[in-house]
Amino acid sequence: MSxxxxxxxxxxxxxxxxxxxxxGWMQRSPGMEFVGEFPDAESAILGLGSVRxxxxxxxxxxxxxxxxxxxxRLKGTLGSTQFMMLTVYEDADRIFKALEAGAAGxxxxxxxxxxLIDAIVELRKGGSPMTSAIARKxxxxxxxxxxxxxxxxMAHLSxxxxxxxxxLAQGYLYKEIASDLGISVPTVNAHIRNMYEKLQVHSRAQxxxxxxxxx
Amino acid sequence: MFSQSTSRVPSRGRVMRSWMxxxxxxxxxxxLAGFCFSGAVLAGEVRVESVxxxxxxxxxxxxxxxxxxxxxxxxxxxxxxxxxxxxxxAARGLRLRHRLQGIEPGWQESGGEMRLSLLALSAxxxxxxxxxxxxxxxxxGWNGTLEDSPFVQRRESAPLPAxxxxxxxxxxxxxxxxxDGASHQALGAAxxxxxxxxxxxxxxxxVDLLPNTAFEEGADxxxxxxxxxxxxxxxxxxxxxRVVRVREAGRNHVLALVDDNPRSGGEWRREVLLPEDLxxxxxxxxxxxxxxxxxxxGGRQVDYEWVPPGDYVFGVQGVTPLGERIEAEAVMGxxxxxxxxxxxxxxxxxLVVVGAGLAASVRGWTRRRMRRELEGLEQERALERERARIxxxxxxxxxxxxxxxxxxxxxxxxxxxxGSPAAQELEQIHRTSQAMTRALEEIVWAVDxxxxxxxxxxxxxxxxxxEFLGATSISCRLNLPVDLPAHxxxxxxxxxxxxAFKEALNNAVxxxxxxxxxxxxxxxxxxxxxxxxxxxxxWTETLGAVGLEPRRRSGQGVANLRAxxxxxGGRVEIEGASGxxxxxxxxxxxxxxxxxxxxxxxxxx
Numbered sequence: 001m002s003x004x005x006x007x008x009x010x011x012x013x014x015x016x017x018x019x020x021x022x023x024g025w026m027q028r029s030p031g032m033e034f035v036g037e038f039p040d041a042e043s044a045i046l047g048l049g050s051v052r053x054x055x056x057x058x059x060x061x062x063x064x065x066x067x068x069x070x071x072x073r074l075k076g077t078l079g080s081t082q083f084m085m086l087t088v089y090e091d092a093d094r095i096f097k098a099l100e101a102g103a104a105g106x107x108x109x110x111x112x113x114x115x116l117i118d119a120i121v122e123l124r125k126g127g128s129p130m131t132s133a134i135a136r137k138x139x140x141x142x143x144x145x146x147x148x149x150x151x152x153x154m155a156h157l158s159x160x161x162x163x164x165x166x167x168l169a170q171g172y173l174y175k176e177i178a179s180d181l182g183i184s185v186p187t188v189n190a191h192i193r194n195m196y197e198k199l200q201v202h203s204r205a206q207x208x209x210x211x212x213x214x215x
Numbered sequence: 216m217f218s219q220s221t222s223r224v225p226s227r228g229r230v231m232r233s234w235m236x237x238x239x240x241x242x243x244x245x246x247l248a249g250f251c252f253s254g255a256v257l258a259g260e261v262r263v264e265s266v267x268x269x270x271x272x273x274x275x276x277x278x279x280x281x282x283x284x285x286x287x288x289x290x291x292x293x294x295x296x297x298x299x300x301x302x303x304x305a306a307r308g309l310r311l312r313h314r315l316q317g318i319e320p321g322w323q324e325s326g327g328e329m330r331l332s333l334l335a336l337s338a339x340x341x342x343x344x345x346x347x348x349x350x351x352x353x354x355x356g357w358n359g360t361l362e363d364s365p366f367v368q369r370r371e372s373a374p375l376p377a378x379x380x381x382x383x384x385x386x387x388x389x390x391x392x393x394x395d396g397a398s399h400q401a402l403g404a405a406x407x408x409x410x411x412x413x414x415x416x417x418x419x420x421x422v423d424l425l426p427n428t429a430f431e432e433g434a435d436x437x438x439x440x441x442x443x444x445x446x447x448x449x450x451x452x453x454x455x456x457r458v459v460r461v462r463e464a465g466r467n468h469v470l471a472l473v474d475d476n477p478r479s480g481g482e483w484r485r486e487v488l489l490p491e492d493l494x495x496x497x498x499x500x501x502x503x504x505x506x507x508x509x510x511x512x513g514g515r516q517v518d519y520e521w522v523p524p525g526d527y528v529f530g531v532q533g534v535t536p537l538g539e540r541i542e543a544e545a546v547m548g549x550x551x552x553x554x555x556x557x558x559x560x561x562x563x564x565x566l567v568v569v570g571a572g573l574a575a576s577v578r579g580w581t582r583r584r585m586r587r588e589l590e591g592l593e594q595e596r597a598l599e600r601e602r603a604r605i606x607x608x609x610x611x612x613x614x615x616x617x618x619x620x621x622x623x624x625x626x627x628x629x630x631x632x633x634g635s636p637a638a639q640e641l642e643q644i645h646r647t648s649q650a651m652t653r654a655l656e657e658i659v660w661a662v663d664x665x666x667x668x669x670x671x672x673x674x675x676x677x678x679x680x681x682e683f684l685g686a687t688s689i690s691c692r693l694n695l696p697v698d699l700p701a702h703x704x705x706x707x708x709x710x711x712x713x714x715a716f717k718e719a720l721n722n723a724v725x726x727x728x729x730x731x732x733x734x735x736x737x738x739x740x741x742x743x744x745x746x747x748x749x750x751x752x753x754w755t756e757t758l759g760a761v762g763l764e765p766r767r768r769s770g771q772g773v774a775n776l777r778a779x780x781x782x783x784g785g786r787v788e789i790e791g792a793s794g795x796x797x798x799x800x801x802x803x804x805x806x807x808x809x810x811x812x813x814x815x816x817x818x819x820x
Contacts, residue, residue: 015619089610089659133677137674
């Protein structure tokens with residue numbers, strides 16, 4: 001029997017031992033319901049639809065289709081699901097690509113049990129982690145014109161978003177940004193999630209544009 | 216391989232002998248019809264116009280005198296680009312395909328593709344899902360014409376997107392691409408048959424979605440305006456979308472795209488409306504049979520990112536727009552000798568084990584030793600590829616295993632009595648593996664050539680400073696330019712600079728009593744500056760006069776810092792006044808030579 005208060009979580013990780021370790025942590029967490037584990041993107045793409053998870057941990061590097069492509073394909077079909085990437089080390093380029101594909105955050109595989117559980121809960125509550133290195137990549141990305149087919153409101157960052165992004169790039173913590181700008185931390189999170197959404201729209205528009213043109 | 220000759224330094228002798236032996240070995244050559252190297256290799260209608268190796272155009276000088284049977288390249292792995300094209304205007308309509316025997320088993324075609332795509336649309340017309348299968352080159356068993364070629368079975372599946380009402384299948388040639396703003400000039404013929412689509416609903420039942428799967432129903436199927444039931448023709452060149460009668464047993468009409476016009480495209484479309492009460496959680500399946508030969512006309516560049524030592528034959532072949540082979544093929548031989556230091560397997564094992572340190576020192580070592588003898592040779596490229604491989608291996612294998620040890624040692628500790636010797640030892644294993652995991656991250660970063668840039672440094676420095684200072688009560692401020700010039704920074708420089716940076720950051724945290732540490736980066740024409748500034752007591756006070764009577768620990772740190780910067784040809788400036796904080800400014804020179812390769816930074820070690 002599923003409990004609506006518990007977060008439905010799943011994992012896509014090819015290394016069996018890590019899958020068991022992380023799966024075990026989530027299984028033992030009282031706030032979570034562990035609904036599925038998959039060794040590769042292909043099985044996750046077919047199987048995740050029927051288990052309707054709210055948060056999926058996805059290894060960024062998988063055999064066959066990689067984790068980034070896995071998220072890209074699932075993002076459109078599992079509307080309300082959040083994807084959190086798992087990565088061995090902090091490679092800003094790949095993490096940024098995953099965020100563009102639709103991921104909402106990432107975790108290093110050396111993360112502790114407490115950090116992992118906290119990060120999932122935080123993500124479900126609307127949290128959106130963004131480090132300084134990722135903020136720099138977002139700034140770089142918005143310096144290019146938006147692709148054809150992106151609506152005016154999604155094409156650019158709002159002044160407030162630019163302000164927050166600037167502070168993030170300068171190493172400010174969320175609470176420092178909140179107090180500097182006189183807003184709450186959840187508001188900071190909402191702005192960041194909005195920025196991620198714009199990034200995703202841009203990356204998706206590039207892929208879709210050629211079909212719409214032909215129609 | 217290593218023959219008898221004497222030399223002052225054994226290893227240097229080995230370099231020369233091995234290289235000379237490799238050159239002598241290249242006498243067997245390759246007997247190639249129609250080959251001549253006078254700036255271009257041609258045979259009838261298609262040719263190799265030029266060859267570029269590691270970014271440098273090959274000149275005749277590299278072909279050894281009296282031998283026109285091949286091109287001898289410097290030792291080691293290379294990035295090689297061939298410019299291929301038609302010989303004259305008459306051949307301009309030909310499709311070109313290429314092959315590097317020794318690397319590729321079959322002919323490759325680039326530049327044009329046809330696609331079978333599936334778009335999932337919502338009730339409001341938004342695209343909620345997209346799947347595409349590209350047809351490029353030849354399908355298995357292609358026989359020169361669509362009529363005579365076997366059809367190959369394909370099957371794909373995807374989750375059924377939420378909110379989908381309409382599925383649109385598009386079989387198209389020459390679609391305009393928004394990504395590069397260019398038209399894909401596809402030429403060729405492609406056929407589709409037995410095209411089935413079904414979904415499995417939440418209850419696991421199969422629901423077929425397409426009628427007329429074999430395209431045998433329809434109006435005037437053997438006439439010029441043939442249209443199978445349920446399909447719509449589209450595109451700029453509607454004559455491209457056709458129905459073709461094939462000869463394969465059991466197959467009659469197939470849906471086809473026959474495109475011999477590079478500036479036009481055509482397509483077949485079909486749409487399926489899905490029931491409104493669709494439950495989520497189902498999957499969509501598509502199965503079809505296909506045969507195709509698709510490519511593009513015109514000259515183009517063919518790039519091989521990594522060609523390791525070996526013997527190769529590069530060939531270009533002309534094909535008619537619709538996929539018939541003609542007797543037009545140009546070939547050229549290539550010989551790439553083995554790098555001397557690569558041959559003994561033991562070397563590689565050593566390289567992997569010692570990782571970054573050795574990679575850096577081998578780099579310096581090979582540079583110094585080989586410089587005179589092998590001036591102009593591009594070992595750097597080969598080394599770069601080795602580094603990428605080492606980084607990948609360290610990351611994939613060691614990284615994952617270490618993470619496992621780290622997590623397992625933590626989880627098993629709860630099964631032994633707390634405070635027992637076993638518990639303490641497990642805790643020790645946990646801490647050690649945790650430290651190793653972090654050390655490995657640093658090594659992987661330093662070794663991986665994809666971070667060989669100012670931007671790579673900025674990202675890593677930002678991440679490290681945030682994590683390091685995040686564990687303290689000191690605020691972290693970063694002042695790193697968003698747009699840094701795309702300037703390569705050698706791994707050796709990054710390695711030493713990063714260790715120096717860690718030292719500076721560590722000193723600021725341990726000794727300054729600062730509230731805030733600011734990390735800045737600034738680029739000038741002759742290099743860049745990485746600065747760590749704190750608002751603490753000032754190092755001069757903690758250290759006494761810097762360089763005169765430093766306290767042992769911090770003094771050692773400062774000496775290390777200086778040594779690190781000197782190793783990479785840079786220098787460090789430390790400014791500090793009592794109570795006014797400390798600034799550690801690390802200056803790193805970087806100079807571009809005319810080839811766009813950074814000038815070598817001279818080591819003093």
